[in-house]
Amino acid sequence: MNSSFLEIRKISKVFSPNKNVEVKALSDINISIHRGEFAVLSGPSGSGKTTLLNIIGGLDGASCGDVLLDGIAITALDERQLSHLRRDHIGFVFQAYNLIPVLTARENIEYVMRLQGRSQAECGQRSAEVAAKLDISELLDKLPNQLSGGQQQRVAVARAVASKPKLILADEPTANLDSKSAANLMDMMQQLNEDEGITIVFSSHDPLVISKAKHSIVLRDGEVVANDHVG
Amino acid sequence: MFRVLLRIALLSLRRRLSRSLLVIAMIAMSLWGLLFMEGLYDGMTEQVIDNAIRSDSGDLSLFAREYRLDPGLERLLAEPAEIGRFLDEDSRVRSHVSRLRQDGLIATAHYSRNAVIYGVDLGAEDRHGRLASYLDAGAYDFGDKGRGALLGARLATKMKVTVGQKIVVSAQNSANDVSALSLRVVGILKTNNMALDENAVFIEMNKARELLMVPEGVSQLSVLLYNKEKVAAVQQGLRVRFPELDVLGWDELYPALRQGREMMEIFNLITSLLVFCVAGLGIFGVMLVSVLERLREFGIMLAIGTTFREIRTMVFVESFILGFSGYGGGVLLGGLTLLYFYNFGLDLTMFSAGLDAFGMDAITYALIRPSYFFTALAAVSVATLVSVLLPLRILKKARPIEAINKI
Numbered sequence: 293m294n295s296s297f298l299e300i301r302k303i304s305k306v307f308s309p310n311k312n313v314e315v316k317a318l319s320d321i322n323i324s325i326h327r328g329e330f331a332v333l334s335g336p337s338g339s340g341k342t343t344l345l346n347i348i349g350g351l352d353g354a355s356c357g358d359v360l361l362d363g364i365a366i367t368a369l370d371e372r373q374l375s376h377l378r379r380d381h382i383g384f385v386f387q388a389y390n391l392i393p394v395l396t397a398r399e400n401i402e403y404v405m406r407l408q409g410r411s412q413a414e415c416g417q418r419s420a421e422v423a424a425k426l427d428i429s430e431l432l433d434k435l436p437n438q439l440s441g442g443q444q445q446r447v448a449v450a451r452a453v454a455s456k457p458k459l460i461l462a463d464e465p466t467a468n469l470d471s472k473s474a475a476n477l478m479d480m481m482q483q484l485n486e487d488e489g490i491t492i493v494f495s496s497h498d499p500l501v502i503s504k505a506k507h508s509i510v511l512r513d514g515e516v517v518a519n520d521h522v523g
Numbered sequence: 524m525f526r527v528l529l530r531i532a533l534l535s536l537r538r539r540l541s542r543s544l545l546v547i548a549m550i551a552m553s554l555w556g557l558l559f560m561e562g563l564y565d566g567m568t569e570q571v572i573d574n575a576i577r578s579d580s581g582d583l584s585l586f587a588r589e590y591r592l593d594p595g596l597e598r599l600l601a602e603p604a605e606i607g608r609f610l611d612e613d614s615r616v617r618s619h620v621s622r623l624r625q626d627g628l629i630a631t632a633h634y635s636r637n638a639v640i641y642g643v644d645l646g647a648e649d650r651h652g653r654l655a656s657y658l659d660a661g662a663y664d665f666g667d668k669g670r671g672a673l674l675g676a677r678l679a680t681k682m683k684v685t686v687g688q689k690i691v692v693s694a695q696n697s698a699n700d701v702s703a704l705s706l707r708v709v710g711i712l713k714t715n716n717m718a719l720d721e722n723a724v725f726i727e728m729n730k731a732r733e734l735l736m737v738p739e740g741v742s743q744l745s746v747l748l749y750n751k752e753k754v755a756a757v758q759q760g761l762r763v764r765f766p767e768l769d770v771l772g773w774d775e776l777y778p779a780l781r782q783g784r785e786m787m788e789i790f791n792l793i794t795s796l797l798v799f800c801v802a803g804l805g806i807f808g809v810m811l812v813s814v815l816e817r818l819r820e821f822g823i824m825l826a827i828g829t830t831f832r833e834i835r836t837m838v839f840v841e842s843f844i845l846g847f848s849g850y851g852g853g854v855l856l857g858g859l860t861l862l863y864f865y866n867f868g869l870d871l872t873m874f875s876a877g878l879d880a881f882g883m884d885a886i887t888y889a890l891i892r893p894s895y896f897f898t899a900l901a902a903v904s905v906a907t908l909v910s911v912l913l914p915l916r917i918l919k920k921a922r923p924i925e926a927i928n929k930i
Contacts (some may be wrong), residue, residue, distance in 0.1 A: 346924050349826075351922070351924040352922070352924050371831065372830055372832075375825065375829065375831070376830070378828040379827070379828025380828070382828075386826075388927075390927060391823075392820060392823060393820065394531055394534035395530075399527070399530070402527075403527065404827055406524055406526075407524060407527075407829060407833070
């Protein structure tokens with residue numbers, strides 16, 4: 293539980309919207325997250341939470357610094373290796389759900405497992421198991437546009453969890469949900485964290501999400517201003 | 524893995540059903556037109572060539588050396604029987620027939636014209652090139668005493684003679700005197716071989732020998748083969764065996780027809796290119812819009828672990844489904860249309876005057892060649908491949924997070 297699982301070392305990120313302008317989104321970030329932790333990156337809008345999550349997930353590159361995921365230097369990987377890393381080791385939950393619109397909820401949940409080459413039987417069994425935990429068994433044959441926001445987000449969580457990744461990155465997952473749905477979702481994710489032992493890193497400025505975290509990292513203007521373990 | 528990508532591809536096409544169907548229909552219709560035109564035009568060309576081969580040149584013709592440059596009775600094939608025996612022993616040869624030919628004059632009480640007198644054996648000609656099938660009026664027969672003549676259709680028209688009327692044919696004989704023969708027109712032949720239809724007067728071989736004072740020897744020996752692909756080999760064999768003779772293929776005797784065939788091949792190639800462009804632009808338009816519309820969706824897929832290669836496969840699958848569905852539809856429509864016109868022909872009687880001028884039959888039978896379908900398949904495949912290159916390039920440049928944020 294206490295071994296260092298995710299190491300963020302001296303990460304900086306500078307955006308250049310044009311030649312004469314440079315925006316420093318992250319500055320010399322150093323964070324260490326342990327295996328199985330339920331961590332949250334909080335801070336006001338523009339503090340760099342999403343940028344940091346994107347760099348951790350290999351969706352965006354850092355201007356300098358390293359990210360080590362279970363000993364793998366993400367920042368040194370090429371696009372193909374990053375794709376495989378995301379497929380095999382990282383689950384994503386996005387603020388806007390980002391389900392594949394032409395696939396049913398079941399197919400969305402099974403999608404990553406199918407990419408991994410798992411059998412149909414295994415995918416079916418696992419999707420049913422995860423759907424039961426997230427209380428979406430009745431929704432499996434529906435298309436994303438037939439689901440409410442909260443239901444879509446639960447399907448997105450199920451997709452992230454189903455392939456049993458080492459790490460789940462969730463970018464403001466409750467931002468588009470009402471307070472009841474948000475609370476439900478957080479309870480479910482906390483349960484998954486405990487049951488499946490998956491390390492979960494959130495970005496959020498929702499007090500409800502922050503209150504659930506065991507490791508709270510606060511960012512402001514691209515810098516870490518607090519880094520506390522709770523409990 | 525592939526199944527899920529295939530499913531997404533199919534569902535994406537279904538999501539844009541009307542657009543997908545439009546492209547498929549566009550490709551199918553262009554292919555239909557391409558196949559129809561190729562088959563019909565090739566049918567026209569080959570019919571003209573077939574008429575020339577059957578009625579005159581055969582696949583190969585043998586002449587005495589330089590007869591073609593200066594046709595005359597002093598340049599005859601002296602030993603046609605020996606050549607005939609050699610040909611009889613060759614299993615590739617289907618039939619051969621001898622002709623005695625001399626330029627001359629045809630006259631009635633009112634008109635006279637230059638003509639080419641052919642001494643032939645009608646039975647052998649019919650077995651050889653089905654000459655009787657060209658009979659337009661009268662009978663395919665020289666009569667009991669061999670005093671009948673068959674005339675080319677255009678010659679008969681110009682001479683204003685019909686079946687049953689008397690004609691006189693005259694020509695220079697082997698003694699350099701002018702001989703004449705009074706004959707009765709028993710039949711009119713319309714071969715659509717303009718050289719024959721304009722000039723030919725067919726008379727019995729013995730009458731021709733009598734008229735021309737040529738007891739033996741022939742001007743031309745026409746040879747038909749079972750397999751057209753063996754022409755070059757048989758020609759080479761004959762040249763080796765009879766080095767003193769000219770052994771000419773139909774294309775050497777009728778170079779204009781060979782050029783016509785070559786032009787038709789170029790025309791077909793251009794038509795294939797047009798179909799290639801239509802198919803390519805159609806698929807390109809749909810795939811470009813599809814990729815641009817779905818950049819966010821592709822971004823999501825990339826973000827959760829799909830490789831660019833897998834997405835590229837999916838885009839190719841989508842475009843190939845469009846291309847091959849169109850190809851299938853076009854081949855089905857085009858194939859059935861060609862089959863119909865292959866069996867029943869296209870009746871162009873209303874244009875018969877114009878077609879006659881080019882030596883074409885009023886009823887044109889389409890050809891069906893496997894190459895039409897392979898060429899079309901190649902054109903659609905290449906068009907499909909090329910049409911997704913730009914959309915894929917756009918996709919390749921898009922980073923997952925940027926694509927996701929394109930809402």
